[in-house]
Amino acid sequence: MPDATGLELVAQRVRSAVSEDAVVDTLHAYGGATLEVKPDAVHDVLAHLRDDDDEPYEFLSTLHGCDYLPEEPRLGVHYGLLSMQRRERLAVKTRLGTDSPVLRSVVDLYPTASFQEREVYDFFGVQFEGHPDLRRILMPEDYVGYPQRRDFPMGGEPVLFTFNEHELPRWYD
Amino acid sequence: MEVTRTKVGAPDEFRSRQLKAQQMLRGDLIGPDLDEYVEKSVLLTRFEDAQNWARKNALFPLGFGLACCAIEMITVIGSPRNDLARFGAEAIRFTPRQADLIILSGRVSIKMAPVIRRIYEQMLEPKWVIAMGACSSSAGMFNNYAVVQGADKFMPVDVYVPGCPPRPEALIYGIMQLQDKIQRSPHQGWRERYRSAGTEEAPDRIVAEGGGADLADSEGVDNA
Numbered sequence: 001m002p003d004a005t006g007l008e009l010v011a012q013r014v015r016s017a018v019s020e021d022a023v024v025d026t027l028h029a030y031g032g033a034t035l036e037v038k039p040d041a042v043h044d045v046l047a048h049l050r051d052d053d054d055e056p057y058e059f060l061s062t063l064h065g066c067d068y069l070p071e072e073p074r075l076g077v078h079y080g081l082l083s084m085q086r087r088e089r090l091a092v093k094t095r096l097g098t099d100s101p102v103l104r105s106v107v108d109l110y111p112t113a114s115f116q117e118r119e120v121y122d123f124f125g126v127q128f129e130g131h132p133d134l135r136r137i138l139m140p141e142d143y144v145g146y147p148q149r150r151d152f153p154m155g156g157e158p159v160l161f162t163f164n165e166h167e168l169p170r171w172y173d
Numbered sequence: 174m175e176v177t178r179t180k181v182g183a184p185d186e187f188r189s190r191q192l193k194a195q196q197m198l199r200g201d202l203i204g205p206d207l208d209e210y211v212e213k214s215v216l217l218t219r220f221e222d223a224q225n226w227a228r229k230n231a232l233f234p235l236g237f238g239l240a241c242c243a244i245e246m247i248t249v250i251g252s253p254r255n256d257l258a259r260f261g262a263e264a265i266r267f268t269p270r271q272a273d274l275i276i277l278s279g280r281v282s283i284k285m286a287p288v289i290r291r292i293y294e295q296m297l298e299p300k301w302v303i304a305m306g307a308c309s310s311s312a313g314m315f316n317n318y319a320v321v322q323g324a325d326k327f328m329p330v331d332v333y334v335p336g337c338p339p340r341p342e343a344l345i346y347g348i349m350q351l352q353d354k355i356q357r358s359p360h361q362g363w364r365e366r367y368r369s370a371g372t373e374e375a376p377d378r379i380v381a382e383g384g385g386a387d388l389a390d391s392e393g394v395d396n397a
Binding site: 138139140147152153154155156157159 | 284
């Protein structure tokens with residue numbers, strides 16, 4: 001793991017290589033380093049961290065979505081980077097609004113991102129531009145809505161117990 | 174201590190039965206002797222009962238697991254400890270074309286439902302369904318967007334076995350309940366419950382014109 005100082009150095013290198021306002025925030029907590037970047041800079045930052053950085057991260061170990069409902073912007077996409085040689089991990093995170101969540105796909109950098117971007121699209125509705133085959137992956141293809149968003153209704157059926165059975169008289173018909 | 178051994182069934186008695194059977198086969202046995210012989214050795218039943226008895230004791234479960242209940246189901250239908258051979262249902266078939274019992278063992282996701290429905294439709298008639306565990310009976314704890322709220326939303330279910338997962342004894346009891354149902358009240362089949370008579374692949378009863386009608390009505394002869 002890069003420590004707090006190492007994380008600042010990474011952020012500094014990203015700033016000078018990609019653009020001055022690419023990095024929004026850095027967070028070092030519980031031994032984990034997180035680099036928060038702007039949504040439109042994600043692809044460039046990951047390309048820099050993979051190829052050009054002094055301490056490169058050649059492997060994308062995870063990519064997932066998140067919904068921080070009361071906060072704005074609501075959606076988050078997390079990229080977990082791993083350097084096998086240095087045994088270091090770095091999290092890159094970006095935040096998006098729900099009105100038009102569009103991100104540039106990183107499948108061209110990390111082919112493993114293909115299915116994981118489809119999953120984020122499936123559950124959170126983030127559109128990945130440049131993804132070769134952006135379809136739903138876990139839900140049925142004709143499903144409507146993004147079920148892992150926190151304002152999505154639970155679904156299912158009301159469960160009948162003895163205390164609320166009278167609210168649905170003759171439910172068994 | 175003195176032990177006296179006696180053979181069960183004296184040899185002369187066995188020999189006389191043997192000779193009597195020989196006579197019967199030759200056609201030499203006539204009159205009250207023949208009546209007595211028939212009374213002793215023939216069991217009378219209705220054809221439908223015999224058919225149901227054969228069906229209930231030769232269930233072919235489909236080797237089909239959905240979730241964690243499947244592990245329990247495998248120990249029931251596949252292990253000598255629980256020994257489903259005692260109830261004539263130990264021959265697992267891994268293709269629906271050769272099976273007539275499907276045990277829904279686990280939660281049914283909405284993406285799996287059409288697959289199960291298709292497998293069910295490929296199974297041989299007459300066919301039966303056991304919903305094993307809380308999930309396939311009523312979605313259990315999965316009251317959410319991804320799981321079908323009870324497998325009977327999209328296919329007929331004959332026996333529901335509660336539990337999470339049910340104990341092997343419970344599933345065996347469910348299979349025995351199904352056997353009882355097959356034997357005693359086949360008219361409680363799903364076609365009657367779902368009002369879908371007439372959708373049989375091979376009609377169970379001959380609707381014969383003229384002379385054959387009474388036979389078909391009283392005995393339910395198979396159309397094979």
